[in-house]
Amino acid sequence: MKSMTLKTFKTFVSGAIFGLGAALVAMPAQAEEFTYQPPGQLVDGSGTGRVDYTVHVPGMRFPIEQAPAYPNSQVWGHGGMNGPGGGQCDPGNYSYPWWDNYCETRSWDMPLCPGGQGHQGQDIRAATCDNKTHWTVAAEAGTITNVGTYSVYLMTADGTLHRYLHMDPATLAVSTGDTVAAGDRLGLVSNAFGGTPTTIHLHYDIRRNVSPHGQVYIPAYMSLVTSYQELIGQPAEPCGLIGAEGGVIDNDDACFQLLGNAGTWRTEEVGHGGSLNWTYAWDSPDPDGYARWSLHVEEPGDYELEVYIEPTIASSARARYSLFADGQQHDLRLDQGAASGWTSLGTFRLSGESGERLEIYDNSGEAFADRLQFVADALRLTRQGVEEPEVDAGETDADQPDAGQSDAGQGDGGSGDSDAGAQPDAGAQPDAGDGSDERMLDENSCVGCSSTDAGGTSVLMLVVMVGLLARRRVLRTR
Structure with a gap:
């Protein structure tokens, strides 16, 4: 191979750098993901916005010819x-x-x-x-x-x-x-x-x-x-989807916002997940500060809504909430001073449409001079009316899903701070020593079965069963 002279090498390097630079210039810029603050949320100190999710002119053309804007x-x-x-x-x-x-x-x-x-x-x-x-x-x-x-x-x-x-x-x-x-x-x-x-x-x-x-x-x-x-051609993604069985929106999640006069809110390192927000209640026709949990459910249905109350901070007896869901507004009151931990606001229908939200307002009607505090912390949604699949403890039914794959102990979407009284008792789940692996294996005993060649089928079935058993044990140890 012919040796490359220093001059030739410099020429090669210069050409390579130029070519790389030209390629980078020609390369389209990575598009920034479109996001938007909720309607009514203004820049801090610029006034109080109107919360209105109505698309008053559906199908209109955006008034500037080209994006971004x-x-x-x-x-x-x-x-x-x-x-x-x-x-x-x-x-x-x-x-x-x-x-x-x-x-x-x-x-x-x-x-x-x-x-x-x-x-x-x-x-x-x-x-x-x-x-x-x-x-x-x-x-x-x-x-x-x-x-x-x-x-x-x-x-x-x-x-x-x-x-x-x-x-x-x-x-x-x-x-x-x-x-x-x-x-x-x-x-x-x-x-x-x-x-x-x-x-x-x-x-x-x-x-x-x-x-x-x-x-x-x-x-x-x-x-x-x-x-x-x-x-x-890019729908704005919601702040986060609530799964089919429910989930938790904490006060540090993207689906939670402090609104209005946000400077009135304080933060304490207690409560669900180690932090919460609170402010004083007062008597006024209009709220000064308020907070919002935006609700984006993956599946429409009835959901119980629970708020987490830290009793060492909360003292308001008339905390005022409004739930906007399924085309309706539900005005709710809660005695936070008498509550502790997960506290239910009730069960409501969520449609999954844009704009569904829970809000809490500081104008509870209680005198500001009384220095009553209310908290805005985590919100938990739990799907109601969904029947649990039956576990067939007797005869095997190959057409039924493997009941052993669902973990009834997973209750609140993995928050790590669930109310044990409201969740299934994890102690009722079978452990490796009670024959559960054998039970699950029996429920899948016809995976890969064939109606012919009984000898070959038995060998194949044995291999499949051993594989499933090994996989179950690996999953249980993770």
Whole structure:
């Protein structure tokens, strides 16, 4: 083989590095997984949002032509007047998860917002911080009814008004009176604000007649979520699925959030899993702080809901919960001061639809001066009405599943802190010394059987039985 000179080697290495660099540039970037905060959860300190999971405009087109896009707060984001510092192009403004900012603190009259005032719609940053680069598009078919110095109004046949604000007026592709189809281009996202620049973003809102208020701005957030999922072909994953038999959502899980004035909550290193959150109860028409367990069940059914109460912390006698499930709202009360450990709220039907949740609020009606505390800790769901499979202690039935494969001792989804009184007694399970392996082996004695060649079948059956027995013993020792 011909020797490679130093010069040839350098040329080879340079070419290899260049080729690798070109390949990396050409390689598509790993797509970030789309996630979003729940509706009504605003950036801390920016007000009280409206919890509304309704998709008010199903089937609409997402109002920016191409993904990614990042709905979040302009005022409370980086570069905003009340933001944490930095500039508007900070990477934190251009990342998931999404944040709702409908009802964010503003001076506009908003009858659907908890405080009666707030932000009319949703601020959306396009894929990058570049000005006059990203197209907005019509969310639905309709007519352009107004074009202002930085706004476009799109009215649909049913009277729904879609508003687009802060597009550069020189880039508009429509005029008053034009008819458009869903997806038609309208203009480019910019910082136009009638001569006073704002941050580079699209303000998008929806106005519709709502009885008894008349024409009002309605929550657009979940309509944006579903239309974005359609745009990117990637449904947002729920925070976590509750299995068919139930499970536990602890206060450090993704399906648990502290909401409202989150600064009022304290954390203690006690309770289920070694931590819990608590705050003071008070008497007010509206909650200041509240907590939410989001419920995503794998199978619809009836579930008992139990909350874990730490008696050394909890003292509220009227802790106020609301369960939103199966299209209904259940308002519940619990004397936490008299409870200890797992405490049942009742059994309820869960449909598995989006938006099912349990919430606890600080406005229990108890005087703040009394300094009564309530806790938000773990929530346990246990499926009800599911019959346990019968274990055939007598004759073998080859058509029945192997009862030995189910562990009746697994009660609360592996939390490690289950209420032994509510769970099956693990002591009733057979151990290796009571012939259980022989019982399980007998229940599977026809695996691999054939109706012909009795001698060969016996040998094959023996091999299979030995294999199953060995496998059972390995599984039991893991």
